[in-house]
Amino acid sequence: MNPRPASVWTRPVDDYRDSIEQLLRPLAARAVESVPVQAALGRQLADDVRSPIDLPVFRNSAMDGYAVRAESVVIAPVTLPLAGVVAAGAPGRTPLPPGAAVKVMTGAPLPPGADCVIPVEDTHADDDTVTVERGRSAGEFVREPGTDVRAGDLLATARTALAPRHIAALAAVGLPTLAVFAAVRAAVITTGDELVAAGTILRPGQIYNSNGTALAAALAANGVTVVSVSHSTDDPARFRALLSAATSAADVVFTSGGVSKGDFEVVKEVLEPLGGQFGSVAMQPGGPQGLTVVGGVPVLSFPGNPVSTMVSFEVFARPILRHLAGLPEVATYELPLRTAVPRSPEGKRQFLRGKLIRPSGEPPWPLRHPIAVEVVSGPGSHLVASMAWAEVLVDIPAEVSALPAGAIVRVWSL
Amino acid sequence: MNPRPASVWTRPVDDYRDSIEQLLRPLAARAVESVPVQAALGRQLADDVRSPIDLPVFRNSAMDGYAVRAESVVIAPVTLPLAGVVAAGAPGRTPLPPGAAVKVMTGAPLPPGADCVIPVEDTHADDDTVTVERGRSAGEFVREPGTDVRAGDLLATARTALAPRHIAALAAVGLPTLAVFAAVRAAVITTGDELVAAGTILRPGQIYNSNGTALAAALAANGVTVVSVSHSTDDPARFRALLSAATSAADVVFTSGGVSKGDFEVVKEVLEPLGGQFGSVAMQPGGPQGLTVVGGVPVLSFPGNPVSTMVSFEVFARPILRHLAGLPEVATYELPLRTAVPRSPEGKRQFLRGKLIRPSGEPPWPLRHPIAVEVVSGPGSHLVASMAWAEVLVDIPAEVSALPAGAIVRVWSL
Numbered sequence: 001m002n003p004r005p006a007s008v009w010t011r012p013v014d015d016y017r018d019s020i021e022q023l024l025r026p027l028a029a030r031a032v033e034s035v036p037v038q039a040a041l042g043r044q045l046a047d048d049v050r051s052p053i054d055l056p057v058f059r060n061s062a063m064d065g066y067a068v069r070a071e072s073v074v075i076a077p078v079t080l081p082l083a084g085v086v087a088a089g090a091p092g093r094t095p096l097p098p099g100a101a102v103k104v105m106t107g108a109p110l111p112p113g114a115d116c117v118i119p120v121e122d123t124h125a126d127d128d129t130v131t132v133e134r135g136r137s138a139g140e141f142v143r144e145p146g147t148d149v150r151a152g153d154l155l156a157t158a159r160t161a162l163a164p165r166h167i168a169a170l171a172a173v174g175l176p177t178l179a180v181f182a183a184v185r186a187a188v189i190t191t192g193d194e195l196v197a198a199g200t201i202l203r204p205g206q207i208y209n210s211n212g213t214a215l216a217a218a219l220a221a222n223g224v225t226v227v228s229v230s231h232s233t234d235d236p237a238r239f240r241a242l243l244s245a246a247t248s249a250a251d252v253v254f255t256s257g258g259v260s261k262g263d264f265e266v267v268k269e270v271l272e273p274l275g276g277q278f279g280s281v282a283m284q285p286g287g288p289q290g291l292t293v294v295g296g297v298p299v300l301s302f303p304g305n306p307v308s309t310m311v312s313f314e315v316f317a318r319p320i321l322r323h324l325a326g327l328p329e330v331a332t333y334e335l336p337l338r339t340a341v342p343r344s345p346e347g348k349r350q351f352l353r354g355k356l357i358r359p360s361g362e363p364p365w366p367l368r369h370p371i372a373v374e375v376v377s378g379p380g381s382h383l384v385a386s387m388a389w390a391e392v393l394v395d396i397p398a399e400v401s402a403l404p405a406g407a408i409v410r411v412w413s414l
Numbered sequence: 415m416n417p418r419p420a421s422v423w424t425r426p427v428d429d430y431r432d433s434i435e436q437l438l439r440p441l442a443a444r445a446v447e448s449v450p451v452q453a454a455l456g457r458q459l460a461d462d463v464r465s466p467i468d469l470p471v472f473r474n475s476a477m478d479g480y481a482v483r484a485e486s487v488v489i490a491p492v493t494l495p496l497a498g499v500v501a502a503g504a505p506g507r508t509p510l511p512p513g514a515a516v517k518v519m520t521g522a523p524l525p526p527g528a529d530c531v532i533p534v535e536d537t538h539a540d541d542d543t544v545t546v547e548r549g550r551s552a553g554e555f556v557r558e559p560g561t562d563v564r565a566g567d568l569l570a571t572a573r574t575a576l577a578p579r580h581i582a583a584l585a586a587v588g589l590p591t592l593a594v595f596a597a598v599r600a601a602v603i604t605t606g607d608e609l610v611a612a613g614t615i616l617r618p619g620q621i622y623n624s625n626g627t628a629l630a631a632a633l634a635a636n637g638v639t640v641v642s643v644s645h646s647t648d649d650p651a652r653f654r655a656l657l658s659a660a661t662s663a664a665d666v667v668f669t670s671g672g673v674s675k676g677d678f679e680v681v682k683e684v685l686e687p688l689g690g691q692f693g694s695v696a697m698q699p700g701g702p703q704g705l706t707v708v709g710g711v712p713v714l715s716f717p718g719n720p721v722s723t724m725v726s727f728e729v730f731a732r733p734i735l736r737h738l739a740g741l742p743e744v745a746t747y748e749l750p751l752r753t754a755v756p757r758s759p760e761g762k763r764q765f766l767r768g769k770l771i772r773p774s775g776e777p778p779w780p781l782r783h784p785i786a787v788e789v790v791s792g793p794g795s796h797l798v799a800s801m802a803w804a805e806v807l808v809d810i811p812a813e814v815s816a817l818p819a820g821a822i823v824r825v826w827s828l
Binding site for chain 2: 037038041042051053055056057058064085087088089090091092093103105106107108109120121148149153155156163164165166167168169170171172173174175176177192193194195197198199200202203204205206207208209210212213214216217218220221229234260261262263264304305306310333369383384385386387388390414
């Protein structure tokens with residue numbers, strides 16, 4: 001037996017999360033790489049991007065129709081001689097003869113001299129002439145150069161995570177490549193002699209190892225590249241070897257298990273002598289936590305229970321990782337509880353799992369504002385199945401020991 | 415010159431979208447494949463998934479502490495002989511001798527005969543005995559088998575798009591692989607002689623081709639696999655060749671350009687004889703639209719202007735594609751306009767681009783409910799830059815010709 005000292009500190013959730021965020025924030029200064037625009041979806045811009053060109057590039061027609069001088073159609077109907085046709089993509093350099101019309105397609109350059117376009121609907125034409133039924137003023141259905149974007153205009157700011165709408169705009173100004181940040185790289189090490197791989201038959205005392213798969217999925221869903229997922233027994237030499245590989249390949253390392261008050265806490269045993277801080281955060285689930293910097297690489301040590309691991313990730317890691325990836329903040333709501341929370345441990349912030357209640361009925365495009373939250377889990381940390389059904393974490397403050405139905409709680413989207 | 419007939423129909427937005435959804439809905443019956451759980455993030459379950467095991471698998475300790483019979487600790491403090499230790503992962507088959515205690519780690523099997531666990535915090539121990547400071551009742555800190563999940567319990571339903579929380583739960587019950595639907599496969603064909611690739615120097619009359627890149631990004635972001643992006647000149651033979659390749663490789667084809675009333679409308683020219691319906695939808699931007707089924711494959715033909723293309727995608731394709739991928743519905747809100755919309759074309763539904771206004775101030779975890787919407791675009795269809803800045807489409811009903819500041823409008827997230 002190898003007894004460990006009881007935890008030397010208990011810290012509030014916000015305080016501990018601040019420590020983690022301070023450790024991870026320097027990862028904002030990451031390597032920059034150039035990627036083709038068409039491969040940049042979800043990547044994070046390294047610099048502000050300005051338009052290299054005016055858009056429209058040239059004066060062009062907003063309609064399929066006839067380019068004329070407005071003065072030629074003041075009195076309508078009027079029949080004008082047809083002096084040609086300009087397709088989209090044609091150079092369009094032949095001037096419009098006075099008193100004539102030139103057929104133009106949407107997007108085609110306006111012939112020099114023309115100052116408005118008569119939509120094809122307001123005309124009828126034969127081979128040589130066009131009759132205009134309704135006059136137009138100068139400028140109508142003409143797109144002037146630079147009216148959408150001027151060369152030099154800011155199109156997207158540094159740190160933007162590129163959505164399809166950004167890709168559309170940056171492609172439209174002809175940018176072939178974009179400078180983006182390398183993704184944050186993470187390694188995951190799970191620990192515990194009792195854990196075995198999915199698909200094997202459980203022997204007595206064994207359970208399936210799910211934290212590696214779960215953390216890898218959670219990291220990938222929040223803009224992080226997972227460079228390795230490995231599993232350590234409770235043998236410190238084995239954990240040390242995996243830790244060394246992880247810290248040399250990743251910007252941040254996540255461990256699960258081995259942080260509690262038991263006799264075989266391999267993570268705490270290896271990391272505490274390296275300066276790791278191990279103790280309790282005043283929360284349920286997820287109380288036992290550890291934080292170490294190994295060779296400059298932050299190592300976040302979560303407890304091994306699957307729900308504790310995932311709640312720890314949500315509370316401590318996800319907000320800062322999304323920030324680093326340029327992703328939108330985690331959505332939060334303040335909502336009434338559908339049913340009472342009969343008890344909550346005083347002095348500990350409790351994170352229950354919940355489902356959002358939405359208004360019934362189906363307008364043609366349903367409004368999705370939730371109107372309440374329903375707790376789908378007990379307070380325990382072993383209720384993995386509830387994770388599958390939960391859409392949100394329900395945040396019960398530390399000073400609360402029970403809440404009635406209808407009490408307003410804060411919830412965060414999972 | 416090759417004059418085309420004016421469009422033969424004008425249809426309301428909802429009506430046209432219904433036609434598209436009816437064409438795409440059969441894609442719900444797609445091929446099923448088996449993927450490892452750790453590769454299943456974002457994939458859509460083909461079947462309901464039930465747990466193959468009880469969870470917890472065996473009766474185990476919820477705490478690091480001492481397994482006892484509750485009757486041994488009715489009067490506390492009491493000192494009990496120590497009869498061993500059970501680590502997590504140990505088989506744990508040795509029964510607890512009457513009146514004794516066995517040290518147990520969190521997750522370790524409870525020795526037969528033990529009925530509660532005394533947390534280590536409430537004890538002190540030497541090598542041979544443990545003194546229990548506070549009694550516990552039978553069942554305390556004991557996790558009974560199957561209290562989280564019973565073998566056969568439903569964990570996730572068919573059509574669920576797998577989020578990290580689902581992966582966590584399905585990994586925890588030891589499922590090595592999952593049956594998921596193949597993604598919907600799309601091909602994109604852009605058209606237009608005036609379009610040139612990014613990174614080339616524009617000659618007079620030319621513009622950059624952005625719709626292929628933009629549509630590919632929008633498709634990928636909504637759970638669709640893009641099998642090809644190609645560009646056709648206005649030569650019908652070229653378009654026909656690309657169409658044939660696209661319809662043989664994809665479940666749905668998107669085209670841009672060539673659907674309007676000009677003289678060189680290659681998409682309409684090729685597809686109308688194949689039974690394509692080309693006409694106007696009463697909306698701005700994005701009015702000219704076409705819909706064809708070629709060899710059983712739906713072909714959606716959007717107008718070529720970049721903003722029209724993207725608005726068409728948002729309005730007609732994105733909701734059904736997300737539904738097919740099992741992704742959450744597009745978020746919609748009803749919000750007051752920050753400033754007036756001075757005019758909107760009567761009889762046409764207008765989709766302006768807007769930004770959400772959120773409350774100022776920063777609570778510790780900011781509430782993200784928007785409180786208003788600000789229009790960032792004019793009504794034109796050529797304002798690509800506004801797409802980059804817009805977070806939402808602002809939906810101005812067809813019967814409205816102007817709206818004052820403060821009017822409630824429906825907006826959809828981009």
